[in-house]
Amino acid sequence: xxxxxxRVKLFYCAVLALIFLGAGRCLAVLSEDGxxxxxxxxxxxxxxxxxxxxLKSEIPDFRQIVHVLELDPAKSPxxxxxxxxxxxxxxxxxVSSMARRKNAVAAINGAFFTQxxxxxxxxxxxxxxxxxxxxxxxxxxxxxxxxxxxDNPKFDARFYFKDSRSDEPRFVELDGINxxxxxxxxxxxxxxxxxxxxxxxxPAIEVVxxxxxxxxxxxxxxxxxxxxxxxxxxxxxxxxxxxxxxxSESNMELYVNPVWEKARFAVGGGPRxxxxxxxxxxxxxxxxxxxxxxGRAPRTALGVNSSGKLLFVCVDGRxxxxxxxxxxxxxxxxxxxxxxxxxxxxxxxxxxxxxMGKVMNSPSDGCERPVSQALVLRPRPAEDxxxxxxxxxxxxxRASEKLDVPEKSFVLEGKFIQ
Numbered sequence: 001x002x003x004x005x006x007r008v009k010l011f012y013c014a015v016l017a018l019i020f021l022g023a024g025r026c027l028a029v030l031s032e033d034g035x036x037x038x039x040x041x042x043x044x045x046x047x048x049x050x051x052x053x054x055l056k057s058e059i060p061d062f063r064q065i066v067h068v069l070e071l072d073p074a075k076s077p078x079x080x081x082x083x084x085x086x087x088x089x090x091x092x093x094x095v096s097s098m099a100r101r102k103n104a105v106a107a108i109n110g111a112f113f114t115q116x117x118x119x120x121x122x123x124x125x126x127x128x129x130x131x132x133x134x135x136x137x138x139x140x141x142x143x144x145x146x147x148x149x150x151d152n153p154k155f156d157a158r159f160y161f162k163d164s165r166s167d168e169p170r171f172v173e174l175d176g177i178n179x180x181x182x183x184x185x186x187x188x189x190x191x192x193x194x195x196x197x198x199x200x201x202x203p204a205i206e207v208v209x210x211x212x213x214x215x216x217x218x219x220x221x222x223x224x225x226x227x228x229x230x231x232x233x234x235x236x237x238x239x240x241x242x243x244x245x246x247x248s249e250s251n252m253e254l255y256v257n258p259v260w261e262k263a264r265f266a267v268g269g270g271p272r273x274x275x276x277x278x279x280x281x282x283x284x285x286x287x288x289x290x291x292x293x294x295g296r297a298p299r300t301a302l303g304v305n306s307s308g309k310l311l312f313v314c315v316d317g318r319x320x321x322x323x324x325x326x327x328x329x330x331x332x333x334x335x336x337x338x339x340x341x342x343x344x345x346x347x348x349x350x351x352x353x354x355x356m357g358k359v360m361n362s363p364s365d366g367c368e369r370p371v372s373q374a375l376v377l378r379p380r381p382a383e384d385x386x387x388x389x390x391x392x393x394x395x396x397x398r399a400s401e402k403l404d405v406p407e408k409s410f411v412l413e414g415k416f417i418q
Contacts (some may be wrong), residue, residue: 049076121268
């Protein structure tokens with residue numbers, strides 16, 4: 001096999017060139033302050049449209065090992081989907097464990113999460129919005145037609161119900177989806193959260209809805225119906241739902257940017273690293289603390305280049321062989337790799353890249369850290385592969401053909417969650 005090693009010297013604010021590698025492949029290189037990378041190394045073509053390689057820097061005090069997974073949606077029989085720790089929204093599990101039990105060909109860690117394992121930020125799973133955006137932070141989405149987008153969504157949702165004190169329908173505004181409620185908040189729980197709400201607030205009231213009808217009213221830790229949801233209200237918000245009519249019709253409305261109405265997948269993260277080809281600094285705008293922004297650490301990022309390829313990038317850190325990057329350095333790396341748009345994901349000890357049965361990077365804890373979410377590559381539905389005229393899964397990834405695809409039960413249709 002013909003192999004070529006590319007050594008790239010980068011000088012501040014000067015674009016060097018497009019350097020061609022092998023049979024027509026090229027890497028777009030943008031200069032930055034003193035980076036010196038060798039690569040691509042360890043290249044693996046895992047399947048049609050799925051390519052992995054590494055970059056390496058040996059600059060003193062700036063040694064880096066970069067892992068890149070490139071997905072070409074136009075050619076690949078795989079698509080990206082979320083897997084959650086222990087298949088609920090309050091569990092933690094290693095990326096490799098989630099990938100293996102779903103027979104995924106590849107995976108990376110996803111969103112930031114709470115100590116209890118609840119993912120943070122806008123999350124759409126199989127067409128269902130299951131987590132609300134937070135603090136105006138960036139989210140990445142994929143529409144049903146395969147188009148991709150980055151956005152800073154806002155949350156505006158309402159629960160409409162029949163109140164015994166009025167002939168007119170009433171509504172309350174919702175504060176969140178599938179998370180622990182703060183004092184005086186109203187939060188909705190869907191089947192994706194788990195079997196029960198796991199709440200223990202006092203005072204509190206919980207309204208159980210199935211098939212758009214109120215079927216029960218309780219106080220805490222209610223069972224979540226598979227064809228419905230539970231509305232939890234605590235503190236001063238309890239009286240708002242005390243007079244709800246049992247067996248009456250109810251519904252929720254979620255007002256979102258129209259781009260989200262057709263989303264089938266989304267992951268929250270932040271801050272935004274690149275917007276329309278330009279490096280941006282949205283960390284303070286997205287309310288990230290300075291130690292997260294300026295400190296060097298292992299990093300995970302997601303980007304899209306001008307031809308629509310998805311870039312999943314992990315940088316090892318907190319090790320002698322790889323010190324990690326600041327967010328500013330990560331942004332410059334993503335642009336060097338050709339990203340037109342990019343955002344940061346959870347990093348530090350969470351940073352993990354899995355490919356074909358193996359963790360490819362070196363997690364900084366010395367072993368994988370359990371996380372709340374993995375972004376996995378799973379086979380597209382057979383009819384989609386045929387319709388797109390794509391090649392079938394390569395032998396190297398054939399195990400992933402067994403990936404499970406849960407049925408939908410909480411679908412965003414227009415502005416309504418049903």
